[in-house]
Amino acid sequence: MAKIKENSTNNLNRKYIITDCNLTYSICMVGGRWKLLILCNLENGKLRFGELRSKICNITERMLTLHLRELENDGIVKRTVYAEVPPKVEYELTDIGRELIPIWEQLSNWGEKHRAMTRPE
Amino acid sequence: MAKIKENSTNNLNRKYIITDCNLTYSICMVGGRWKLLILCNLENGKLRFGELRSKICNITERMLTLHLRELENDGIVKRTVYAEVPPKVEYELTDIGRELIPIWEQLSNWGEKHRAMTRPE
DNA sequence: CAGTATCCATTAAGATACTG
DNA sequence: CAGTATCTTAATGGATACTG
Numbered sequence: 053m054a055k056i057k058e059n060s061t062n063n064l065n066r067k068y069i070i071t072d073c074n075l076t077y078s079i080c081m082v083g084g085r086w087k088l089l090i091l092c093n094l095e096n097g098k099l100r101f102g103e104l105r106s107k108i109c110n111i112t113e114r115m116l117t118l119h120l121r122e123l124e125n126d127g128i129v130k131r132t133v134y135a136e137v138p139p140k141v142e143y144e145l146t147d148i149g150r151e152l153i154p155i156w157e158q159l160s161n162w163g164e165k166h167r168a169m170t171r172p173e
Numbered sequence: 174m175a176k177i178k179e180n181s182t183n184n185l186n187r188k189y190i191i192t193d194c195n196l197t198y199s200i201c202m203v204g205g206r207w208k209l210l211i212l213c214n215l216e217n218g219k220l221r222f223g224e225l226r227s228k229i230c231n232i233t234e235r236m237l238t239l240h241l242r243e244l245e246n247d248g249i250v251k252r253t254v255y256a257e258v259p260p261k262v263e264y265e266l267t268d269i270g271r272e273l274i275p276i277w278e279q280l281s282n283w284g285e286k287h288r289a290m291t292r293p294e
Numbered sequence: 295c296a297g298t299a300t301c302c303a304t305t306a307a308g309a310t311a312c313t314g
Numbered sequence: 315c316a317g318t319a320t321c322t323t324a325a326t327g328g329a330t331a332c333t334g
Contacts, residue, residue, distance in 0.1 A: 075209060075210060085307080086307095092196055102315065110308095114318085127287075127291050133316095139314085159200070159276055162272055163195035166198075169269060223296075235297095237297095262297085
């Protein structure tokens with residue numbers, strides 16, 4: 053029943069990390085409304101903050117920032133700040149982040165198939 | 174930007190179905206705190222309500238009921254009621270539900286690896 | 295046994311304005 | 315451009331009691 057980052061603020065999905073279940077751990081790391089969506093947009097290379105925002109329909113700057121910070125803290129995304137004016141920041145997948153690629157690909161394929169089965173046009 | 178089941182009550186994760194993204198669709202179907210956990214406990218066959226409850230640490234009856242209903246409505250889980258006293262209800266994966274097995278297996282393996290990397294004992 | 299119903303607490307998400 | 319800060323709303327989760 054051990055939890056991590058207890059009582060932290062602005063920490064998404066952290067309350068239910070129970071260290072004896074790997075699936076729960078993973079859901080904590082990449083579950084939720086936005087994370088896989090952010091990650092899959094980074095599949096083909098680096099993107100800037102604004103590029104991510106415009107690619108991910110309906111995400112607010114606040115949500116994008118919060119989730120990117122978490123993904124960065126968890127070593128799934130790498131953030132690079134360029135010392136330029138105006139500022140330029142790029143995000144990319146880390147090696148462990150890239151290992152998730154087959155997961156969102158399969159999940160996406162499953163969704164397409166499930167939708168075709170249950171919600172035919 | 175089309176949504177489904179708008180304004181429904183007690184419908185988890187339904188607000189953000191945008192029909193032109195399969196990944197978002199899948200996340201809606203099996204995302205969230207509990208669904209994959211419920212499903213992976215059904216991987217090896219049928220289970221009764223009480224068995225699921227005791228296998229899934231910390232889940233309340235209410236949450237288990239709500240999520241099982243959704244999974245049933247979405248054709249991912251099959252519910253069988255036996256006409257007995259006391260009541261007996263069994264849950265099992267459907268075919269489309271079984272197609273998710275590799276996803277939680279991979280996700281679980283990823284979690285184990287990620288944890289070993291970032292949180293060594 | 296397998297749930298419902300009710301009420302309440304916590305958390306995630308969204309809108310908007312502002313800044314280095 | 316890439317964020318913060320603040321406030322508000324919506325969604326999720328939990329406790330407890332009760333029932334066919």
